[in-house]
Amino acid sequence: MSRFIERHPAWTFVFFVLAILLLLLVFAVWPPGLVAVMGKKKIFLNALLNGITLGALYFLVASGFTLIFGLMRNVNLAHGSLYLLGGYVGYAAVELTGVWFLGFVAAFIIVAIIGVVLQVVVFRRMEGEDLRQTLVTIGISIVLADLMLWYWGGDFYQILTPDWLSGPVVTPIISVLKRSTGDPIYIKYPTVRLVILAASIVIGVGMWLLLNKTRIGMLIRAGVDDRDMLAANGVNVQLIFVVVFAFGAGLAGVAGVVGGTFQSLAPGEDIRYLLASLVVVIVGGMGSIPGAALGAVIIGLAEQFGSVYMPTYSVVGTFLIMVLVLAFRPQGLLSMR
């Protein structure tokens, strides 16, 4: 951070001004002129909050994807299927037990086990053959998609939130002053989304701590840099691969439960989230956890603001961001390589 300030003082100033402007937009009461240009403050704030929470969900999906890629150089194009499967498993678990939290546990465990099977049965046999692995994962995703369609059908599923999480919470952000009395009206926002946002931040920070402060994290980072050297040092690299694959797959499963809670589960969602994680990691930088976080927030915000301010082309906007990043910084925004 401090090195960045020393190196690019002008950019730092620009970012600083932008941050102040954003804070003003969020917390100040909007003058009528601004409302005339941008619409109501409530719409803007809702798009902002929705974008950030959607980014949190994207981060959960994409971080497992990027972790697996960074360590194993393996593009797991079945990641979207793992997401959807996690959602369905979570739904079944919540229906069975009635406990929301158990959905996450079940999804994580079952999808992680499937991840272990994939790594041991499929990927270990074709290590280093990028194209073949990619093709095999495409085949797996086709098969999984049809199996899930077979079992769960084409209906929409929504995982019900527990009572203490449903309903809105009042945030300390002023929406508008009442015209008659001048009393402030505060923004209300669904509790469950804020909880999920907080959980994602906790998971993200936890992953960062795990990767940077623990022994297994050190081994994983060494594997990302040079796995042959790590193996030569007597570390069981295959075991680390299995652990990372299980963890990344499990995260996708957890993300499926999250997605099933504040959106819905249906066939086709697997491809949607696969594409979202592709774009997120291309924008953020392949194999980088902070990159996945940055990319997820950018893409989430772009999607939500796009759907509010130019509804026709919101999806195209996210791809435009990807193309711009590719054109000017092909390795991604926060990639080391």
Added chain:
Amino acid sequence: MALLDQTPANAGAAQEGTSRVGQWLARVHPAAWLVVVLLITLPLFANSFILIDIFGWAMILGMIALSLMFLAGYGGMVSLVQMSVAALAGYMVAIFGNSAASEISLGWPWWATLPVAIIIAVLFGTISGALAVRTEGIYTIMITLAIAAAFFYFTRQNYTIFNGFSGFNSLKPPEIFGINWRDHVPFYYLILFWAAVSYLVVIYVSRSPFGLALQGIRDNPRRMEALGFHVTAHRVAAYTFAALIAAIAGILLSWFSNQISPGTAGIGPVIDILVIAVVGGLSRPIGPFIGALVYVLLRTFSLDVLEAVGLDGSRFKLMIGLGFLLIVFFSPDGLLGLWERWKGYMARSRNEFDPLGGGER
């Protein structure tokens, strides 16, 4: 379509031929002549369903997969954007030519519409290629997949040009030289002609200096760069050439299915083209056509077969997926690879009793 036999045994026999064309023709495998004769005489004994819905469709899909095979097999770049290029060409035919959506279609004559459609689609393919060649290997797959997805969403949400979700209907081939190309037999020969042309051109280009340089770049880009070849330019040019084939196939596809809509280039069809090319085999240009024929046969008859053995007919995707998975898992070079392996196995077992034949076993 010719199966070119590359064994040196036949090359010796060819030296008696006087002209180069004669030499070349003599190298063609007899089985390939059989296929050529069969395809040309097919309208004599096949009904319109087999003619158009099986062979016609297979050849169109084969052409699109051929453009992918050219990029992947000779250039080492697996591009998923070829289906979108084809669909864009179909869209352009609908927009500049005639369709049911008369408020959008401009109604140009065919000699203006077709070149413009092909040029625009080739431009799109070239630009996508220029973006994709900034990356390598698996990244190329992801970026082209993302471009294809963007194309799909854009055409679905844009109503002013692409007519949104419904797309364009009643696209028909024009009447040229007094022949009604909508009739089954002329349309079959039209498809056969373009499929054969693109097949032969791909073979020709793969042996031209450009194609050889491209294969050199596939094997070792750094060395080719050191030899003075412009690596990026060759790669982008390969995308342009592949886009040309895909564009022609796209126009035929829009005439074949009578319509063009976002679903034509949805994520499913985009992946299907990759499946076709990989199942057929990426090492030789005949592979995509074999893969396309297998795909079309599965697609058309798996429902009946599944129901005949008492299974749910709607599970044909599962069959295609499992078949694809098995082939990729056990034979990285698709059906062609399986065939080569079987041939090698037969040759070895024949040599077993020959005391002078290779004694590896």
